[in-house]
Amino acid sequence: MPRIISGKEAAAMISSGDRIMVAGFLVSGCPEYLMDCLYERDIDNLHLIAISTDYDDRGIGRLISKPHVKTLQVSHIGTNRTTQTRYKAGEIDIEFVPQGILMERIRAAGAGLGGIFSPVGVGTVIAEGKQTLEENGRTYILEKPIHGKYSLIRAKKADKLGNLVYNKMARNSNTVMAMGADITIVEVDEIVEVGELSPEEVVTPGIFVDYIVKKGE
Amino acid sequence: MPRIISGKEAAAMISSGDRIMVAGFLVSGCPEYLMDCLYERDIDNLHLIAISTDYDDRGIGRLISKPHVKTLQVSHIGTNRTTQTRYKAGEIDIEFVPQGILMERIRAAGAGLGGIFSPVGVGTVIAEGKQTLEENGRTYILEKPIHGKYSLIRAKKADKLGNLVYNKMARNSNTVMAMGADITIVEVDEIVEVGELSPEEVVTPGIFVDYIVKKGE
Amino acid sequence: MEKDNKRDMISRRIAAELKDGDYCNLGIGLPTGVANHIPPGITVYFQSENGILGAGPKPEPGMEEADLINAGGGPITAIPGASYFDSFWSFSMIRGGHVDMTVLGALQVDQEGSIANWMIPGKVVPGIGGAMDLVSGAKQVVAAMEHMDKYGNSKIMKKCNLPLTGYRVLTLIVTDMAAMRITPEGLLLVDLAEGVSLDDVIKATDADLIIPDNVGTFN
Amino acid sequence: MEKDNKRDMISRRIAAELKDGDYCNLGIGLPTGVANHIPPGITVYFQSENGILGAGPKPEPGMEEADLINAGGGPITAIPGASYFDSFWSFSMIRGGHVDMTVLGALQVDQEGSIANWMIPGKVVPGIGGAMDLVSGAKQVVAAMEHMDKYGNSKIMKKCNLPLTGYRVLTLIVTDMAAMRITPEGLLLVDLAEGVSLDDVIKATDADLIIPDNVGTFN
Numbered sequence: 001m002p003r004i005i006s007g008k009e010a011a012a013m014i015s016s017g018d019r020i021m022v023a024g025f026l027v028s029g030c031p032e033y034l035m036d037c038l039y040e041r042d043i044d045n046l047h048l049i050a051i052s053t054d055y056d057d058r059g060i061g062r063l064i065s066k067p068h069v070k071t072l073q074v075s076h077i078g079t080n081r082t083t084q085t086r087y088k089a090g091e092i093d094i095e096f097v098p099q100g101i102l103m104e105r106i107r108a109a110g111a112g113l114g115g116i117f118s119p120v121g122v123g124t125v126i127a128e129g130k131q132t133l134e135e136n137g138r139t140y141i142l143e144k145p146i147h148g149k150y151s152l153i154r155a156k157k158a159d160k161l162g163n164l165v166y167n168k169m170a171r172n173s174n175t176v177m178a179m180g181a182d183i184t185i186v187e188v189d190e191i192v193e194v195g196e197l198s199p200e201e202v203v204t205p206g207i208f209v210d211y212i213v214k215k216g217e
Numbered sequence: 218m219p220r221i222i223s224g225k226e227a228a229a230m231i232s233s234g235d236r237i238m239v240a241g242f243l244v245s246g247c248p249e250y251l252m253d254c255l256y257e258r259d260i261d262n263l264h265l266i267a268i269s270t271d272y273d274d275r276g277i278g279r280l281i282s283k284p285h286v287k288t289l290q291v292s293h294i295g296t297n298r299t300t301q302t303r304y305k306a307g308e309i310d311i312e313f314v315p316q317g318i319l320m321e322r323i324r325a326a327g328a329g330l331g332g333i334f335s336p337v338g339v340g341t342v343i344a345e346g347k348q349t350l351e352e353n354g355r356t357y358i359l360e361k362p363i364h365g366k367y368s369l370i371r372a373k374k375a376d377k378l379g380n381l382v383y384n385k386m387a388r389n390s391n392t393v394m395a396m397g398a399d400i401t402i403v404e405v406d407e408i409v410e411v412g413e414l415s416p417e418e419v420v421t422p423g424i425f426v427d428y429i430v431k432k433g434e
Numbered sequence: 435m436e437k438d439n440k441r442d443m444i445s446r447r448i449a450a451e452l453k454d455g456d457y458c459n460l461g462i463g464l465p466t467g468v469a470n471h472i473p474p475g476i477t478v479y480f481q482s483e484n485g486i487l488g489a490g491p492k493p494e495p496g497m498e499e500a501d502l503i504n505a506g507g508g509p510i511t512a513i514p515g516a517s518y519f520d521s522f523w524s525f526s527m528i529r530g531g532h533v534d535m536t537v538l539g540a541l542q543v544d545q546e547g548s549i550a551n552w553m554i555p556g557k558v559v560p561g562i563g564g565a566m567d568l569v570s571g572a573k574q575v576v577a578a579m580e581h582m583d584k585y586g587n588s589k590i591m592k593k594c595n596l597p598l599t600g601y602r603v604l605t606l607i608v609t610d611m612a613a614m615r616i617t618p619e620g621l622l623l624v625d626l627a628e629g630v631s632l633d634d635v636i637k638a639t640d641a642d643l644i645i646p647d648n649v650g651t652f653n
Numbered sequence: 654m655e656k657d658n659k660r661d662m663i664s665r666r667i668a669a670e671l672k673d674g675d676y677c678n679l680g681i682g683l684p685t686g687v688a689n690h691i692p693p694g695i696t697v698y699f700q701s702e703n704g705i706l707g708a709g710p711k712p713e714p715g716m717e718e719a720d721l722i723n724a725g726g727g728p729i730t731a732i733p734g735a736s737y738f739d740s741f742w743s744f745s746m747i748r749g750g751h752v753d754m755t756v757l758g759a760l761q762v763d764q765e766g767s768i769a770n771w772m773i774p775g776k777v778v779p780g781i782g783g784a785m786d787l788v789s790g791a792k793q794v795v796a797a798m799e800h801m802d803k804y805g806n807s808k809i810m811k812k813c814n815l816p817l818t819g820y821r822v823l824t825l826i827v828t829d830m831a832a833m834r835i836t837p838e839g840l841l842l843v844d845l846a847e848g849v850s851l852d853d854v855i856k857a858t859d860a861d862l863i864i865p866d867n868v869g870t871f872n
Contacts, residue, residue, distance in 0.1 A: 001455035001477070025703045025740070026726035028719055051740070052780070078779025079726065087778065096771075099702065100744025100786035104330075107741055112529030112571050114334030114350045114357030116325075119748065120789045123767070123820025126781075133331050135361070140331030144352070161479075161488075161515040168417070168720040168731075169704045171739045179530055195514030200385070201418065202517035203739075205487050207457050207479075207532050218674035218696070242484045242521070243507035245500055268521070269561070295560025296507065304559065313552075316483065317525025317567035324522055329748035329790050336529065337570045340548070340601025343562075378698075378707075378734040385501040385512075386485045388520045396749055412733030419736035420520075422706050424676050424698075424751050 002162040002186075002209045010185045010213050011037035014046075014150055021049040021106065021148040021177040026079060027059035029170035031154040031187035033215045038152075039063060045070045049106070049148055051099055051173055052076040053083040064092070073146060075099035098126060101143055103176050109145035110179025110208075118143045151181035155204065158188045159195070162209030163202040171203055178208035185211040219379040219403075219426045227402045227430050228254035231263075231367055238266040238323065238365040238394045243296060244276040246387035248371040248404035250432045255369075256280060262287045266323070266365055268316060268390055269293040270300040281309070290363060292316035315343060318360055320393050326362035327396025327425075335360045368398035372421065375405045376412070379426030380419040388420055395425035402428040440610040443627060444578050446471040447608045447652040448537055451574065452478050456534040459483060459568060462506035464578045465537035479515075481533055483564040485524050488516025505564060525564065529571035536572035538565055540579045540607075542594040545641035547604040547616035549577055550596035562599070569600030581609035581638050588640040590614070590621075611635050613652060620644050628653035659829040662846060663797050665690040666827045666871040667756055670793065671697050675753040678702060678787060681725035683797045684756035698734075700752055702783040704743050707735025724783060744783065748790035755791035757784055759798045759826075761813040764860035766823040766835035768796055769815035781818070788819030800828035800857050807859040809833070809840075830854050832871060839863050847872035 011034065014020060024030025044067045052074060054061045063069055064082045071093045077083040086092045097105065098120045108116055117133045117140035120126070131142040153174045155164035164186060166174065178184045186209050228251065231237060241247025261284045269291060271278045280286055281299045288310045294300040303309045314322065315337045325333055334350045334357035337343070348359040370391040372381035381403060383391065395401045403426050445467035452458060454476035460466050469491070472478050480489040482504045489504060490511035498509035512518075519527075527533060542550040549569060553559045569575050583589055590607065607614045612635045613625040622644045626635060628651050636643060664686035671677060673695035679685050688710070691697050699708040701723045708723060709730035717728035731737075738746075746752060761769040768788060772778045788794050802808055809826065826833045831854045832844040841863045845854060847870050855862060 001479075026722060028703070028722055052782075074780065076780035076782040078782070084778060094780075096781050098781050098785035099740065099783040100748060103739075103741040103744055107526070108333075110530045110532075111526035112336055112531060113321075114336065114352045114355065116333050117331030117359075119329055119331065121781075121785045121819075122789070124785065124817040126785065133359075135331045138331065142334075142350075159515060163515065163517050166417075166720075168718065169701075169722065169737050170720040171737065172704050173740050175739050176741050179526065179532070197515075197517075199486070199488070199512050199516040199518045200383075202519075205517040205519060205523075205527070206515070207481075207487055207527060218698075243503060245484070245503055269563075291561065293561035293563040295563070301559060313562050315562050315566035316521065316564040317529060320520075320522040320525055324745065327749045327751075328745035329750060338566045339570070341566065341598040343566065376734060380734065380736050383501075385499065386482075386503065386518050387501040388518065389485050390521050392520050393522050396745065396751070414734075414736075416705070416707070416731050416735040416737045419738075422736040422738060422742075422746070423734070424700075424706055424746060 002206065002212050004191065004212045006217055007033050007037035007213050010034055010211060011041050014038065014041065014043065016043040017045045018150060019047040019049065019148045021151040021181055022060050023153040023172065023174040023177045024059060025051050025172040027054050029154050029172045029174055030054060030059040031152045032059060034152045034185065034187045034213060035060060035063060039066065044068055047071045049073045049146055051102065053080040055079050056082050073097055075102050103173060105143050105146040106180035107176045109147035110176060113145060115142050115144045117141065146180065148181035149183065151177040151184040153177050153184060154187045156188065157190045157192055158186055158212050159192050159197050161194055162206030162212060163197050164204040164209065165197060165201055166203055175204045178204050183210045184208055185213060187213045187215055189215055219423065219429050221408065221429045223434055224250050224254035224430050227251055227428060228258050231255065231258065231260065233260040234262045236264040236266065236366045238368040238398055239277050240370040240389065240391040240394045241271065241276055242268050242389040244271050246371050246389045246391055247271060247276040248369045249276060251369045251402065251404045251430060252277060252280060256283065261285055264288045266290045266363055268319065270297040272296050273299050290314055292319050320390060322360050322363040323397035324393045326364035327393060330362060332359050332361045334358065363397065365398035366400065368394040368401040370394050370401060371404045373405065374407045374409055375403055375429050376409050376414050378411055379423030379429060380414050381421035381426065382414060382418055383420055392421045395421050400427045401425055402430060404430045404432055406432055441467050443653055444608050444610060447613055447625065448576055448578055449473060451606065452476065452535065457481055457487065457532065459528065459533050459536040459572065461538040461565065463539045465539060468537055482510065483524050483528060483568065485519050485521055486512060486516060488513045525567050528567050531571055531573055533572045535574040535576060536568040537576045537578050538568065540577040540589065542589050542591055542596050543577045543604060543607050544591040544594045545621040547602045548594050548598050549600050549604055550594045551599045553597050555597065565599050569603040574605045575603050576606045576608065577604055579609055581611040588638055590639045590641045592641050611638055622646065623649055625650040625652045660686050662872055663827050663829060666832055666844065667795055667797055668692060670825065671695065671754065676700055676706065676751065678747065678752050678755040678791065680757040680784065682758045684758060687756055702743050702747060702787065704738050704740055705731060705735060707732045744786050747786050750790055750792055752791045754793040754795060755787040756795045756797050757787065759796040759808065761808050761810055761815050762796045762823060762826050763810040763813045764840040766821045767813050767817050768819050768823055769813045770818045772816050774816065784818050788822040793824045794822050795825045795827065796823055797827055800830040807857055809858045809860045811860050830857055841865065842868055844869040844871045
């Protein structure tokens with residue numbers, strides 16, 4: 001059963017060097033309030049796992065302007081100039097991961113798999129050094145799980161058991177990231193009583209959620 | 218976009234020797250009307266993929282009492298005596314697959330993966346002859362995709378684009394089976410107009426559905 | 435002791451391992467009873483692998499629903515705060531270590547923590563179901579079983595000889611005679627059932643038992 | 654020809670490949686235009702990899718929503734019959750061959766059907782996004798691009814020299830000069846853009862082109 005804490009308390013849990021996952025796709029589904037709280041922390045050497053680094057001034061973006069992040073596993077940085085500049089300057093190391101395979105690898109960690117054989121990126125740099133499997137005339141490459149210590153995710157509503165529902169397309173990477181980390185912290189607009197969500201509408205079951213932060217609190 | 222057909226038309230598509238998946242868990246989520254229609258067909262040598270063979274007289278069960286099914290990939294037959302009898306008599310070949318790994322293998326087929334490394338059944342007969350991966354002190358075994366020609370699934374409601382919603386726990390194997398076959402036929406209680414389901418409540422997107430059968434028609 | 439009393443005692447001992455807020459999956463048969471013995475003051479959420487978190491007790495007669503069933507096909511209810519999900523996610527949850535405890539019946543267990551419960555060659559072949567996934571993933575894997583079979587043979591072995599459900603996966607074994615933990619050193623006797631002597635247990639156990647100085651009791 | 658006209662022409666030619674009921678994913682930039690040229694009488698459903706099937710056109714000004722965006726972050730609408738799903742399922746859909754067509758912009762393509770569109774070493778490194786998944790899984794993989802770069806160099810190569818997005822994945826290439834199919838025999842010229850001669854195309858193409866007896870036109 002998750003605990004309700006403040007954004008400051010959530011950010012205070014994270015230490016220099018931690019592996020953190022941050023959900024969202026170009027800010028939609030990104031825990032922006034938790035990003036603000038984390039931005040205020042004086043930490044560095046984070047390993048950040050995310051679909052993209054959003055925009056320079058929004059979402060995950062601001063984190064990149066400070067020395068917080070040392071390494072990234074990400075599929076896209078094209079909307080954030082700071083990430084590109086710091087990457088080219090050698091200040092940030094990046095492993096580019098195809099977006100769907102990023103989801104697969106995080107899910108593999110959350111679901112106890114040792115890896116998956118993927119058809120994505122065969123014959124490209126993505127495949128370099130990876131074990132292969134030939135099957136029915138196709139080549140697959142072994143993609144290993146990506147696991148985080150913390151996942152920072154974002155939903156519209158949580159009940160007090162941590163069951164989550166989302167607004168429109170905002171679910172994107174949230175459920176897999178909730179599974180793929182040791183500790184999951186969700187930022188929500190609203191916390192409702194147990195029983196207010198129907199069992200059929202729950203998108204992310206509360207078993208994957210450890211802490212709930214109400215946006216702005 | 219799916220076509221609406223009768224149960225008889227659906228059953229007529231299936232030929233002797235086909236690989237078919239049938240959804241459901243102990244009848245919940247099982248297309249019972251399609252099973253009845255298929256039972257009337259004079260075919261044999263089917264390869265059947267399912268979580269269980271349900272009960273002797275319900276769900277998938279009746280199919281087993283006829284010569285329809287030659288081989289099974291299944292996780293459990295304990296509730297169906299006919300399956301056990303015919304298996305012991307050598308009339309049916311069975312590959313037992315752990316239930317969660319059955320879901321994984323069908324999803325792998327539906328999601329274009331070449332296989333997954335699973336921690337399930339290491340040190341048991343399930344692991345025999347399978348490629349292994351050692352990772353962080355754990356052993357994983359390679360589980361290959363399971364693909365069907367047809368999937369027969371069951372939902373509460375479909376809209377005319379094939380978007381599906383389910384009753385309570387009945388979703389079980391339905392979505393992965395809808396993905397894992399070339400042709401998916403869904404049996405529903407109700408067919409509604411496009412736009413009557415909210416985009417947020419859809420559990421199985423219509424892209425995975427080829428034919429819709431209204432129960433009893 | 436009556437069979438029902440024995441079963442209650444086993445269930446109670448296992449339930450005592452649970453903490454407030456735990457997520458727990460109960461196998462069919464004997465393990466089901468654990469739900470009736472949750473210690474007062476704590477809430478435990480039951481997972482059923484066919485797709486629910488927050489499974490509640492049997493419904494009132496006449497209120498059964500075909501699409502609200504446990505892993506054995508028996509009717510259940512959904513408690514407030516329950517969620518439904520498909521089997522793919524359910525087993526992802528299980529294998530990924532998100533479920534705190536799973537309790538399974540067993541035909542045999544051994545001192546290495548292996549368990550056999552899915553078939554007797556040439557006799558019964560019910561199949562694997564979700565058991566192999568459950569034993570591979572839950573944080574605590576508990577066998578709930580009678581200590582001896584109906585012929586008086588020990589079901590607690592040095593090494594299982596039936597086809598395994600899980601190799602070195604158990605954390606705890608609770609029988610009508612004893613509670614035993616699987617440790618890196620071997621099978622550790624933790625508690626004796628009330629009225630059972632250390633000697634009784636040693637005689638009824640084929641496995642090598644580590645006997646500590648202090649052994650507790652349960653009833 | 655004006656740039657906008659060229660883009661329209663490319664989009665129209667690609668849209669002509671679509672069949673009623675097809676599911677289609679459009680990359681950002683040039684490919685987006687395909688949605689404006691769906692042939693009359695057919696319905697095509699647009700998938701956006703961040704989690705929607707049934708993406709509709711831009712909303713009216715002031716009606717934009719942060720949680721209803723395309724893969725480029727631009728505001729979209731949801732048509733009746735749309736569904737939302739998470740990225741894990743979205744890419745399962747894409748890789749599993751359930752999407753009929755994906756259209757992508759390209760820096761380079763080659764006669765083997767390889768495509769490069771994710772980085773120029775030392776210069777631009779936007780990253781991969783969903784492109785590598787898309788090219789590995791969609792039934793038809795179409796490159797929508799200008800035939801030559803701004804320096805007048807052919808972008809249709811014998812072999813791409815930029816880091817690849819996909820190796821031997823394309824089925825069709827449509828440029829402002831020609832439509833070309835990737836076949837087991839090589840790169841087959843299918844159509845010439847109106848006002849473009851066979852000679853123009855051959856000069857502007859570094860790849861070996863198979864020229865059939867009958868070449869169509871598009872505009």
